[in-house]
Structures are given as structure tokens and as C-alpha cells.
Amino acid sequence: MSKGVTGEGKIIVIVAPSGTGKSTLIKRLKEEYPNLLESVSYTTRGIRPGEKNGESYFFVSRDEFLAMKEKGEFLEWAQVHDNFYGTSKSFVEDKLKEGKFLLFDLDVQGTDSFKEYFSNKANVIFIAPPSVETLEQRLRGRGTEDESSLNIRLTNAKKELKRQDDFDFKVINDDLERAYKDLTSIVSKVIG
Numbered sequence: 001m002s003k004g005v006t007g008e009g010k011i012i013v014i015v016a017p018s019g020t021g022k023s024t025l026i027k028r029l030k031e032e033y034p035n036l037l038e039s040v041s042y043t044t045r046g047i048r049p050g051e052k053n054g055e056s057y058f059f060v061s062r063d064e065f066l067a068m069k070e071k072g073e074f075l076e077w078a079q080v081h082d083n084f085y086g087t088s089k090s091f092v093e094d095k096l097k098e099g100k101f102l103l104f105d106l107d108v109q110g111t112d113s114f115k116e117y118f119s120n121k122a123n124v125i126f127i128a129p130p131s132v133e134t135l136e137q138r139l140r141g142r143g144t145e146d147e148s149s150l151n152i153r154l155t156n157a158k159k160e161l162k163r164q165d166d167f168d169f170k171v172i173n174d175d176l177e178r179a180y181k182d183l184t185s186i187v188s189k190v191i192g
């Protein structure tokens, strides 16, 4: 039994080291499965070109984030790289009660908290890059990180990859089409 919530909704958590291709895969998944609702997290990181507040994240200051944390408004939160990220409790509970299929994009720490909170209600899919070298090429190719941020992401990735076999499902994102097919076959099974 999950600790927090009841209701018919289902939870899919996608976890992957930064640069693996998670956003690319999730974007496609959301187009094909419009009934999958992505939870919008709060973050203290700066907004990237093309991002809109309230769409990819709610962008808040460190003080605002810490105040929310103190009030217990996060179901889980984590410090990833140099920033804070957190999932709003009320958003998730309301949507699950409405029977929605919820999609989460989390880091490994957040996923562990989720599994503890939701138990088997959370279906966790780990997406792995074919190698750390490929991951680095993708991060460099994306061109969104400076050298220091890139190095932090690569160090974290090596740690996260040690956990790749600890979750419910694993997909390797080598060839994008094949990886997407693997992902959709898992998602179809989960949401029925």
C-alpha cells in the first residue's frame, strides 16, 4: 500500500542521468499519450532559453523554495547538481484522486523517496545512455551547460548509473527509435 494517496491514478517515473535523452523521449511520449499528465516541479535553477515558467518548471528563488520545504509542501525534494528540485504534494494528490496518469521526470534521489511514498503505485523506468562517453557527447552537443556544470553532471551520472538495475524497468537510449519503442511498450502496459 502506498502511504499517501488512494485513487485510480497511475504513476510513471522516468529517471535518467542528465543528457541521456530523457526530455527528448518524454516530449514524444506526451505527444502520443495526451492523457499522460506531467507533474510540474519547482526548481531554483535558472530558466533556459525556450523554457516558460509553469510549463517545464515553476522557477522560484532559493528562499521561496526553502520556505515551501519548511511548510511541508513537497512530496519529495532533492538537491541535484547545484540546485533544488521538488514535487508539489497537493498537485500530485489532487490529480491521482481524479484518476489521472501522472508522469514524473526525477533524479535518482527523488525516485527513491517516491518509491518509499508510493510503493508499487510508482512504476519506475530507468533510461541509460549506451556509455558515459556518449552521454558526454550528447551534453556537449546540446550546448546548454558550461564546463563546470557539465563536469558536475558527468560525475553525478557515473553515480546514478550504478543504480540502473535497481528499478522496475530499464531502457537503453542508444538508437532513439528503438529506445522510444521500448518505452512505449512499457507505458502501454502500465496505463493499460
Ligand code: ADP
Pocket (backbone or CB within 6 Å): 016, 017, 018, 019, 020, 021, 022, 023, 024, 025, 138, 139, 141, 142, 173, 174, 175, 176, 177, 179
Ligand atoms: P536529458 O533530458 O536526459 O538531459 P536531452 O533529451 O536534452 O537529455 O538529450 C540530450 C541531447 O542528446 C540532446 O541534444 C538530444 O537531441 C540528444 N539525444 C537524445 N537522444 C539521443 C539518441 N538516441 N541519439 C543521439 N542523440 C540523442
Ligand code: 5GP
Pocket (backbone or CB within 6 Å): 016, 017, 018, 041, 042, 045, 076, 077, 078, 080, 085, 086, 087, 105, 106, 107, 109, 110, 111
Ligand atoms: P534539469 O535541470 O536538467 O531540468 O534537471 C536536472 C535533474 O533534476 C534531472 O535529473 C531531473 O530529473 C531532476 N528533477 C527535475 N524535477 C525534479 C523533482 O521535482 N524532484 C527531483 N528529485 N528531481 C527532479
